[in-house]
Amino acid sequence: MxxxxxxxxxxxxxxxxxxxxxxxxxxxxxxxxxxxxxxxxxxxxxxxxxxxxxxxxxxxxxxxxxxxxxxxxxxxLPDAEVLATRITDLSKRLTRSEAQVGQFNALLGKIWDKFRKTEQQGAGEAGAAISALRHWLEHEVAQAMEPGFSNPLAIKDGVLSVLSAQVTLLPSKQDFLVEGQATLLEAALRAGVSLNYGCSGGNCGLCKGRVVSGQVKKTRHHDYPLTEAEKEQGVVLMCSNTAVNDVVIEAAVTDGVQDIPFQQISASL
Ligand code: FES
Known part of the structure; x- marks a missing residue:
């Protein structure tokens, strides 16, 4: 598929x-x-x-x-380091695909050789049937390999995967895109996803999330101290990190005001 x-x-x-x-x-x-x-x-x-x-x-x-x-x-545009990582990822995928095409071509060469040898050994109807099958396969493969159609949406997706990254939240399964230099929290709120958060400035720790897969990068300083155990588990602050590539994050979303924790914020005039 x-x-x-x-x-x-x-x-x-x-x-x-x-x-x-x-x-x-x-x-x-x-x-x-x-x-x-x-x-x-x-x-x-x-x-x-x-x-x-x-x-x-x-x-x-x-x-x-x-x-x-x-x-x-x-x-x-994303942060330069993020951009470089995404371009590197894209380049790795291209290299892998090129290697697979090379292996596929080598395998095809071996299959054609086998066919020819079997044809030479076979006689009568069997030989003719093998020959017909080889010609049909050669024709189908040649058609499939023709560089005619490139799905424009796949091309767009390639360009956009460099400019943005997708975040999928667990367990809610909500997803959103992180564009430019937005933090995970900013991108979620822009997309209408109500992530749990408090100060949005790296002080309260209410926006914690655990990275399940993918890579994030800290782009804003935070004073809130994450414990060593939390860091090892992949816990990050959503208001201080951005997505480098497509990520899956375990994080709490609020369903209503009842989920917003009571906070005391000191202020001076
Ligand atoms: S919202 Fe307070 S630390 Fe992120």
């Missing part, structure tokens, strides 16, 4: 909101597997989606072209 996308990612790729995609999934217009969609099904549902239409991509390109201003650029 081809690569599957979360609803958040799919919605952004075609420039609609999640609710619209959910409606299409419900009506059967868009095929979904466990709440995820495949590139080819998304493109079939939105055949007009083009690389140039993607708003984030367009905005970054405009900023780049017009030298719009350092501050805006900083807000749009």
């Amino acid at each position: 081809s690569h599957l996308l979360s609803l958040t990612r799919a919605a952004r790729l075609v420039g609609v909101n999640r609710v619209e995609l959910q409606k299409k999934m419900k009506s059967g217009e868009l095929l979904a597997f466990d709440g995820m969609v495949a590139f080819k099904d998304l493109l079939a549902c939105y055949p007009d989606a083009q690389l140039e239409e993607i708003s984030e991509y367009k905005r970054v390109m405009q900023i780049k072209e017009r030298a719009f201003g350092k501050r805006v650029l900083e807000r749009m």
Whole structure:
């Protein structure tokens, strides 16, 4: 099965909101597997989606072209180290894919050799059947290898995976994207995900989350002291870290005011 996308990612790729995609999934217009969609099904549902239409991509390109201003650029683009890690990850994936293609080609070469030898050894109908099968396979493989169609949504997703990262929360399974230099907390709140938090400045410790997979990076100083045990378990403060790549984090979300802890904040006038 081809690569599957979360609803958040799919919605952004075609420039609609999640609710619209959910409606299409419900009506059967868009095929979904466990709440995820495949590139080819998304493109079939939105055949007009083009690389140039993607708003984030367009905005970054405009900023780049017009030298719009350092501050805006900083807000749009991830931290340099984060960007370098994402490009390295992408490059590793490309290298792995190229190696797999190389191995696949070598394997095909061996299969053709085997076919030819078997054909030479076989006689009559059996030899003819093997020869027909080889010709059919050669034709199918040649067609499949033709560099004709590249799904534009897969290309967009590659570009956007460098500009942003997806966060999935457990156990709520809510997800959101972290863009630019936003912290995990900022990105969650912008996406309407009500993460548990207090000061948003690294002092109270209420925004703790445990990284289950993926990589985060501390981008803001915090005074709240995490214990060594917490650090070893992968506990981080959501208001002080950003996502380097797609991450899964165990974190509490609030369902209502009853979940917001009582706080005492000292202030002086
Ligand atoms: S919200 Fe207080 S430390 Fe993060």
